[in-house]
Amino acid sequence: MTSYAILTDVTRCIGCEACVAACKAANHTGTDAPWPWQGDASDLSSTRWTTIVRGPRSRYVRVHCRHCLEPACASACPVGALHTTPEGAVAYDPSICLGCRYCMMACPFRLTRYEWASTKPRVRKCILCYDRIKAGEITEPACTAACPAKATIFGERGALLAEAKRRIAEHPGRYLNHVWGEHEVGGTSVLYIADVDLSSAGWPHYLRHASYPALTRPAMHLVPPTFVVVAAAMSGISWVIGRRQKLAGGENPNPEPPAEQPDSEERP
Amino acid sequence: MNTEINVRLIVTKAVLWFLLGAGAVSAAYRFFRGLGPATALTDLTPWGLWIGFDVVSGVALAAGGFVIAAVVHVFHLHRFHAIVRPAILTAFLGYVAVVVGLLVDLGRPWNIWRMIVYWQPTSPLFEVGWCVMLYLTVLTLEFAPVVFEGLRWNKAYAFLRRFTLPLVVTGIALSTLHQSSLGSLFLINPERLHPLWHSPLLPVIFFVSAVGLGLAMVTVEGVVTAWLYRREPEWHLLPSLTRAASIVLALYLAIRLVDLAARGKLRYLVEGSWWPVLFLVEVLVGVVVPVTLFNLPSLRGSRRAIGTGASLVVVGFILHRATVAGISHIARTGQGYIPSLAEIFTSLCIVSLMALLFLFFVEHLHVWEQPPTPAGHFRPAAVDPVSRAFIRGPWLGGAQRAVLAWIVGGVVAAALLELGVANGPHPRPQPVAPPRSVDVVRLPRAGATGHRITLAALQGPDSVPAQGSERAILIDGNHAGRWVLFPHEAHQQRLGGNASCGACHHLNVPLERGTSCARCHRDMYRATDTFAHDGHVTALGGNASCARCHSPGAIKDRANATPCRTCHERDRSRVTRVQASGNLADGVAAGYVAAMHGLCVTCHARQEAEHPTGGEPYLQRCPACHRELSDDGRELRLREGAILEARARP
Numbered sequence: 051m052t053s054y055a056i057l058t059d060v061t062r063c064i065g066c067e068a069c070v071a072a073c074k075a076a077n078h079t080g081t082d083a084p085w086p087w088q089g090d091a092s093d094l095s096s097t098r099w100t101t102i103v104r105g106p107r108s109r110y111v112r113v114h115c116r117h118c119l120e121p122a123c124a125s126a127c128p129v130g131a132l133h134t135t136p137e138g139a140v141a142y143d144p145s146i147c148l149g150c151r152y153c154m155m156a157c158p159f160r161l162t163r164y165e166w167a168s169t170k171p172r173v174r175k176c177i178l179c180y181d182r183i184k185a186g187e188i189t190e191p192a193c194t195a196a197c198p199a200k201a202t203i204f205g206e207r208g209a210l211l212a213e214a215k216r217r218i219a220e221h222p223g224r225y226l227n228h229v230w231g232e233h234e235v236g237g238t239s240v241l242y243i244a245d246v247d248l249s250s251a252g253w254p255h256y257l258r259h260a261s262y263p264a265l266t267r268p269a270m271h272l273v274p275p276t277f278v279v280v281a282a283a284m285s286g287i288s289w290v291i292g293r294r295q296k297l298a299g300g301e302n303p304n305p306e307p308p309a310e311q312p313d314s315e316e317r318p
Numbered sequence: 319m320n321t322e323i324n325v326r327l328i329v330t331k332a333v334l335w336f337l338l339g340a341g342a343v344s345a346a347y348r349f350f351r352g353l354g355p356a357t358a359l360t361d362l363t364p365w366g367l368w369i370g371f372d373v374v375s376g377v378a379l380a381a382g383g384f385v386i387a388a389v390v391h392v393f394h395l396h397r398f399h400a401i402v403r404p405a406i407l408t409a410f411l412g413y414v415a416v417v418v419g420l421l422v423d424l425g426r427p428w429n430i431w432r433m434i435v436y437w438q439p440t441s442p443l444f445e446v447g448w449c450v451m452l453y454l455t456v457l458t459l460e461f462a463p464v465v466f467e468g469l470r471w472n473k474a475y476a477f478l479r480r481f482t483l484p485l486v487v488t489g490i491a492l493s494t495l496h497q498s499s500l501g502s503l504f505l506i507n508p509e510r511l512h513p514l515w516h517s518p519l520l521p522v523i524f525f526v527s528a529v530g531l532g533l534a535m536v537t538v539e540g541v542v543t544a545w546l547y548r549r550e551p552e553w554h555l556l557p558s559l560t561r562a563a564s565i566v567l568a569l570y571l572a573i574r575l576v577d578l579a580a581r582g583k584l585r586y587l588v589e590g591s592w593w594p595v596l597f598l599v600e601v602l603v604g605v606v607v608p609v610t611l612f613n614l615p616s617l618r619g620s621r622r623a624i625g626t627g628a629s630l631v632v633v634g635f636i637l638h639r640a641t642v643a644g645i646s647h648i649a650r651t652g653q654g655y656i657p658s659l660a661e662i663f664t665s666l667c668i669v670s671l672m673a674l675l676f677l678f679f680v681e682h683l684h685v686w687e688q689p690p691t692p693a694g695h696f697r698p699a700a701v702d703p704v705s706r707a708f709i710r711g712p713w714l715g716g717a718q719r720a721v722l723a724w725i726v727g728g729v730v731a732a733a734l735l736e737l738g739v740a741n742g743p744h745p746r747p748q749p750v751a752p753p754r755s756v757d758v759v760r761l762p763r764a765g766a767t768g769h770r771i772t773l774a775a776l777q778g779p780d781s782v783p784a785q786g787s788e789r790a791i792l793i794d795g796n797h798a799g800r801w802v803l804f805p806h807e808a809h810q811q812r813l814g815g816n817a818s819c820g821a822c823h824h825l826n827v828p829l830e831r832g833t834s835c836a837r838c839h840r841d842m843y844r845a846t847d848t849f850a851h852d853g854h855v856t857a858l859g860g861n862a863s864c865a866r867c868h869s870p871g872a873i874k875d876r877a878n879a880t881p882c883r884t885c886h887e888r889d890r891s892r893v894t895r896v897q898a899s900g901n902l903a904d905g906v907a908a909g910y911v912a913a914m915h916g917l918c919v920t921c922h923a924r925q926e927a928e929h930p931t932g933g934e935p936y937l938q939r940c941p942a943c944h945r946e947l948s949d950d951g952r953e954l955r956l957r958e959g960a961i962l963e964a965r966a967r968p
Binding site: 087 | 362432433437440483490504
């Protein structure tokens with residue numbers, strides 16, 4: 051299956067927020083309000099799955115879910131409510147979600163948002179409009195379709211990566227020679243090229259260039275053997291010590307608690 | 319055993335019932351209002367007190383159950399038999415508390431069973447969930463014999479007793495797994511934790527410390543309940559427990575220090591911040607001081623030293639768990655978190671519920687070898703049968719006292735929550751940029767009402783307006799770094815002159831220095847109703863006029879009303895280029911932001927199509943209106959002569 055992606059060219063973005071408006075209309079996210087738990091109304095929130103932040107030198111940088119190739123959120127989800135679709139989107143199924151918010155703890159970009167005001171809260175984030183693209187209603191996400199400056203475009207990930215590199219090669223003076231999302235966190239489906247360093251605009255320096263789910267994998271692989279080893283060791287120790295005590299004629303190896311015969315117990 | 323009234327037990331129980339009532343109201347508040355209004359959680363701090371204390375610390379505090387069970391049933395140290403049952407009971411109630419805490423914290427708790435169906439073995443939380451479920455079952459089966467014994471169900475008792483060893487072994491294996499996997503929870507996002515607390519060895523650190531903490535918790539529980547019931551704790555056993563705890567805690571400290579050293583993180587211990595101090599406090603309180611108290615020759619076996627030391631271990635490791643689960647994240651997210659009153663009450667309520675259940679079980683079942691005589695166990699008749707006079711006890715009777723405390727607790731919590739005392743998220747200090755003075759030139763617009771206002775220059779507040787221009791101010795109305803020309807005097811006059819300063823400055827929200835525009839202009843972000851129903855009813859002839867607009871027979875709501883434009887055709891501008899988007903016929907207008915973005919962007923996009931400018935997109939003019947501070951925050955990025963279209967009042 052083709053893995054789809056979005057390429058955002060920061061040098062072309064004019065900050066009109068047409069992508070934000072289109073996303074809100076397409077996903078019926080509702081109106082933004084300056085809730086206390088999200089700081090500013092123009093921040094990413096459960097009603098605003100994409101937004102424009104200010105990068106260095108007042109560049110407009112669009113922010114939304116990175117759709118990691120190996121998503122930490124999906125790996126953390128205890129029921130698989132967050133999952134990667136064959137088309138490359140990290141999608142969400144509210145019907146099985148517990149609301150544990152471990153995905154929000156796990157996201158290295160801290161981009162997942164929650165419906166704090168709701169009594170039936172859902173995790174909210176960009177889903178790459180995968181449902182409507184799959185159903186054939188639209189051919190590209192609402193945001194890329196709405197962009198008047200073609201600053202953010204949709205396509206196959208390999209092709210977009212090639213396009214990003216082509217633009218950098220064509221205008222080496224205009225762009226920094228880096229495609230954000232090519233290697234960060236093991237690769238993402240949301241790629242950026244820019245003329246400024248995006249480390250203060252959604253791509254922090256600390257990001258590893260390796261898979262995040264791999265950080266937990268060794269511990270999780272040890273779980274079944276640990277269970278078997280501990281259970282076996284405890285049974286063995288119990289048997290050995292019990293047998294020794296029996297042979298030594300010491301403490302009773304199979305003692306009953308004081309209330310061995312409940313009927314005879316004197317109760318105050 | 320004394321039969322006199324045990325005041326400390328009465329007071330303790332009354333406090334516990336009070337907290338139970340306060341917590342019940344808080345929990346109800348959380349379920350009816352949602353997590354946002356009830357807690358101080360935010361998108362950057364999605365886990366708070368309920369996870370850090372009730373769940374992560376709760377599981378660790380319940381570790382005594384599997385440790386003591388292992389000591390007695392696996393290592394056959396039968397002299398510890400006297401504390402097996404209290405330890406199992408503590409563990410059982412601890413896990414019930416964890417599950418209750420989790421159900422309160424989960425956003426969609428009705429889906430918790432889905433963990434059984436949808437397997438996700440990559441997730442530590444999945445493993446924790448399963449282990450807690452299974453271990454709670456094991457603990458229930460381990461404690462059930464005590465209940466069966468109390469109920470005199472001898473066959474069930476004898477049947478379960480046969481499975482003691484398999485249950486204990488399963489319990490140990492399950493505890494090993496999920497004590498450690500609570501640490502694994504925090505492996506996936508190393509950047510959230512301060513480096514002093516994050517380590518690939520977190521699972522090991524969590525497991526080893528849980529063993530030490532479990533031993534300390536059994537000690538604390540023994541000493542506290544003994545104090546409560548004025549009985550002697552098992553002093554002949556406790557020194558052995560604390561000595562074992564010392565060894566485990568020393569091992570824990572060694573693992574942490576070696577781990578930090580091996581990964582080159584010791585330098586964070588000398589960084590200039592509060593984090594090394596927190597680390598030091600945690601290690602001193604949780605390990606160094608208690609281990610010293612337990613083992614100093616002069617104090618060895620001292621009851622006070624044992625009680626104090628064990629309590630310090632408990633406090634120190636609650637601090638450790640809370641730091642790993644939340645406090646140390648502040649170092650990286652930069653967002654503080656103070657639990658709301660509803661969170662605190664709910665947490666205390668869960669603890670109180672478990673404490674009351676513990677007291678109930680020890681009073682009514684054979685948990686201790688010598689069950690206590692609870693105060694009020696013998697209750698004299700309330701009415702003298704001969705004289706028919708009421709005989710009053712020194713206090714209200716047991717049940718009434720509990721109910722009274724419960725209700726008072728509920729009322730207090732309801733009042734505090736309703737008043738918003740320490741409730742909900744604290745407003746973040748929002749840096750409000752001070753207003754900037756500008757000189758504007760008003761030019762009449764040809765053939766239209768209003769003026770064209772041209773910004774002449776940014777000015778200092780004390781400068782004199784240039785010839786032909788007037789002074790105006792730009793404010794960062796919504797603290798968003800976007801500036802609007804603000805008619806300050808008009809606002810002041812409308813709101814009531816000089817007395818009206820307080821309407822906007824100060825106050826509605828602590829830490830906020832100016833009320834943002836959106837607080838009054840609600841339609842900034844929300845759709846607004848522009849239809850005046852009462853006015854229409856009066857104008858059209860009172861109650862008989864319903865049918866003028868609403869179709870007869872149908873429900874008289876907005877959907878069944880005649881669209882505004884049917885009568886107000888005249889009011890529609892014929893020259894506007896603005897295309898109505900959506901159903902504007904029903905009197906609902908889009909909020910400012912939606913309207914502006916919807917209208918400007920569509921129109922400009924069309925302009926661009928009609929008059930291609932080539933090169934720079936025509937929409938490049940958006941930033942001409944959306945202005946912002948420069949990178950250094952010292953000057954307003956604003957081109958001289960940039961044009962603001964403003965419709966001035968005639």
